Structure formats: C-alpha cells, structure tokens
Amino acid sequence: MAKSYYDPADLRKFGKITEWSEEIGTKFFDYYGKVFEEGALSAREKSLIALAVAHVVKCPYCIDAYTKDGLQKGITKEEMMEAVHAGAAIESGATLVHGVQMMNKYDKLSM
Amino acid sequence: MATKSLKARHNELAEKNEQLKILNGGIFEEGELPYFKDKIGLTGHFPLRPKKLEIFQINLGYMCNQVCEHCHVDAGPDRKEIMTRETMQYCLEVIRNTGAHTLDLTGGAPEMNPDFRWFVEEAAKAGIQDFIVRSNLTIIRANKKYHDLPEFFKKHNVHVVSSMPHYTRGKTDKQRGDGVFDKSIKALQELNAVGYGLPDSNLKLDLVYNPSGAFLPGDQVAMERDFKKALKEDFDIQFHNLFAITNLPISRFLDYLIASDNYEDYMYALVEAYNPMAVENVMCTNTISVSWDGWLYDCDFNQMLDLKVDSKIKHIKDYNEDILNDRDIIISQHCYGCTAGAGSSCQGTVA
Ligand code: SF4
Ligand code: SF4
Numbered sequence: 001m002a003k004s005y006y007d008p009a010d011l012r013k014f015g016k017i018t019e020w021s022e023e024i025g026t027k028f029f030d031y032y033g034k035v036f037e038e039g040a041l042s043a044r045e046k047s048l049i050a051l052a053v054a055h056v057v058k059c060p061y062c063i064d065a066y067t068k069d070g071l072q073k074g075i076t077k078e079e080m081m082e083a084v085h086a087g088a089a090i091e092s093g094a095t096l097v098h099g100v101q102m103m104n105k106y107d108k109l110s111m
Numbered sequence: 112m113a114t115k116s117l118k119a120r121h122n123e124l125a126e127k128n129e130q131l132k133i134l135n136g137g138i139f140e141e142g143e144l145p146y147f148k149d150k151i152g153l154t155g156h157f158p159l160r161p162k163k164l165e166i167f168q169i170n171l172g173y174m175c176n177q178v179c180e181h182c183h184v185d186a187g188p189d190r191k192e193i194m195t196r197e198t199m200q201y202c203l204e205v206i207r208n209t210g211a212h213t214l215d216l217t218g219g220a221p222e223m224n225p226d227f228r229w230f231v232e233e234a235a236k237a238g239i240q241d242f243i244v245r246s247n248l249t250i251i252r253a254n255k256k257y258h259d260l261p262e263f264f265k266k267h268n269v270h271v272v273s274s275m276p277h278y279t280r281g282k283t284d285k286q287r288g289d290g291v292f293d294k295s296i297k298a299l300q301e302l303n304a305v306g307y308g309l310p311d312s313n314l315k316l317d318l319v320y321n322p323s324g325a326f327l328p329g330d331q332v333a334m335e336r337d338f339k340k341a342l343k344e345d346f347d348i349q350f351h352n353l354f355a356i357t358n359l360p361i362s363r364f365l366d367y368l369i370a371s372d373n374y375e376d377y378m379y380a381l382v383e384a385y386n387p388m389a390v391e392n393v394m395c396t397n398t399i400s401v402s403w404d405g406w407l408y409d410c411d412f413n414q415m416l417d418l419k420v421d422s423k424i425k426h427i428k429d430y431n432e433d434i435l436n437d438r439d440i441i442i443s444q445h446c447y448g449c450t451a452g453a454g455s456s457c458q459g460t461v462a
Contacts (some may be wrong), residue, residue, distance in 0.1 A: 012379055012383075038333070041299075043329075043330065043333060044333065046338070068326050071326045072322070072326050072327055072328065072329040073275065073325060073329040073334075074278075074329060074334055074335065074337055074338075076279060076281075076282070095344070102339065109404075
C-alpha cells in the first residue's frame, strides 16, 4: 500500500476504474469525452472552466491534468490564473453569502 | 536558455548512443511501456516500409543563429558542420534523376550555408518545382546580408515554413531566446510585404508550432484559429497554415525532459496518444533525409541519432532510388513522437 493518499502516477491509471465496473465506467468516460469536445463553447473555454473547478474541488489530479491541457491548447498562464481567481471568487462568495443566513438567524433570535 | 549546443557543452547526450540507450532502456526495457516495434506490429505495420519517394530533404548544416532549448538538431552558432558545394553537386545529380518532386531544405539555419542561394538556383535549373525552406525567421533580421531573403524566396517561389512557438512574446522568447519574438514578427511582416502568406497568394507561408515544454500540441485547427486571430489583430500578420508538431524525445529536448524530471511522464503521454492511423503517413514513408556530409537517413530525427538507412546505399554519391526504396525503416521509441494524436510530420498532422 502507498504511504500517502495522492500519488501523481495514479492519474495515468484513472482509466482503470472501468475494470471493476465496466459499463458505468465506460459510460462515464464517453460522457466525459463528449463534454470536452468543441460545442457551443470552445474546447479552450471548457478547459479553463475545468481548471477553475479543479481548484475549487481541490483535486490535485485535475489541477495537474488541466494545467497540462491548458498548455496544450496554448492557454497563457495569465488566463489560467484568472480562471483560478474566478473559481476562488465564487467559492468565497458562496461562503460569504451564507453570512446573510447568519444575519437572518441572529436577527430572529435577538430581541 | 542555453547559449551553446550540447556538443560544445560536452554533454553526455551529444553522444548519439547515449540517447539510444535511454530510449531503448528504462520504462521500455522493464516492460512498463511497449516498444514502438511491438506497438506498430499490432496493426501489421512492422517492419515499417517506405512508399513512393516524394520529398528529398537536405540538411544544409547544423549551424544556426539561434540555440533553441528544444532543438532536435542540437544546432547553434558553434556548430561548424555544413554541406560543401561538392556534396551539393552529388545532390543535384540525384535531383536530376529522382522521382521526388519536392526539395525540402533544412538545418540549422539553411540560409547560413554560404552556398545556399547557389544551390537553390541550381536545383531550380535541375527541375525542382516545389521548394520548401525551413526558415527560423530571425535569420532574415540577423544580418544585412540576409535582409533580401524574402525577395530571394519570392523569386524562386520557395514555400517558406517557419517556426513560431506562440503568438505571445513571453512563451516564444522562453523557448527560442530573448528578442526572438520581436524579430520573428518583423520578419513575418516583411514576408507579408512581398506577398507571402496573403489569403489568395501562391507564395506559401506556413507556420510550425511546437510546444514549449513537456506537453503535446493541442488540436491543430483550434491552434491555427487562435494564432491567426492573434497575429492579425496584434501585428496585422497573415499566413496560410499552422502545423502543430510534437517534440521528439531526442537531443536537446531529451536533455530538457530528463533534467526537468519529465521524461517518463512525457513517454507515457506519447504512448497513450498513439494513433495507429498516423503510422500510415509518418514522414519517413515518403521522404529521404540527407545530412550535411551526404549520408542518407529515413528522416531528420534518425539523422540526429546517427541511424543511417538500412540499405546497401548509404551515401548520396552512391544513390540508387530502387535499391534504397527497398528497405526497412529504422525505428526506436522516439518514433512515438510521430504517431501521437493526429500525428506529426513536417507537414503537421498526418491522420
Ligand atoms: S532555429 Fe531551429 S535549428 Fe536553430 S536552434 Fe532553433 S530549433 Fe534548432
Ligand atoms: S522518427 Fe523518423 S523513423 Fe521514426 S516514425 Fe518518425 S519519421 Fe519515421
């Protein structure tokens, strides 16, 4: 057994998850592949969205994968960092907007 | 950025055998990844054989005004190996008799060979219709004596193929050296000014994009769209096609991969992106590569690994197309660079 939870080399083995559940694993990868094709959004735009989400969900595999994907697509580091900020802003906004709930509850409980 | 070739730095990898040892050993020897020969064998492509010879690619020498970090030629100002007029005479003799229709001149910076113009003129007389010159662009601005190259290219209807790693300054200069971006932009504008690369012009100007790092090129069509938009908007530059080319793990790029601890991941990525469709059209199937000293190779990459053709005919002075075409192409694990994704040749994707 590995001595740490994350091993960069595990990313290469991602495809193997189908081995223990072939049908839904394959369906997932088909879906995944389809999602990132050129569509109403360009593959480039989707790559930046994926990079932002990768940071929000704090997945080291996805961060590695979509940094590389961005490089492959010619995305600049400035664009990548702005995408990360967009994700971070939504994440902190989502925390802060709950402040309204706290304020509501406070007001309700207070005389 | 390095300022000297591996050869001048006495780097171990300047020794071709060292490169082959790495490419044949490690993760391949241990069976973690399949040998190229076994991979292409699965679709009946082993041994790899040439088809009809179409392109005669001549390397006029390893001398270059740049020392790009990824260079598979290990070219630079310190490399003195350049083709002599005598060897060019042998080439011309072959050009008069070959079935190949395209002459592809590469280097180094082919324009730095003092007999470059003479050779192009003689080859035109010898009946070559399609000339390709792989120009690094900055050479046009490097010295006064090269300023009129766009006019010279135009006169002989040379198809200019130039490298441009990115449409932003930062990425370009990082890969190719400080100031390369600005000089390249200026050179492209000059080529446009004489008519190269304009939408309806038959003066062909294509760009080659290769990644500046340990990753594979993205989709060629999407990259071309981004390059066209950015170069037009920012610099009013036009060109015809963009070829997205994968860096092969040899020479300076191999040195970089190993030094940055990216070698294994990169080989995994190449093998994973293997596309059996691309094997059909790899460059070596329709090209012969000639080195500055007249030896014959399956491709420019094999030339840099000193893997001479597996044929009785090994030198331009003994050239015989029928015998030469009846050969097996020499392959190793660097060949995965030609079959990754949509594939890679000097003409960009092949599948
Ligand atoms: S311009 Fe081309 S030949 Fe010259 S160093 Fe750069 S990659 Fe090598
Ligand atoms: S590296 Fe050369 S021999 Fe190998 S596949 Fe590419 S063109 Fe052919």
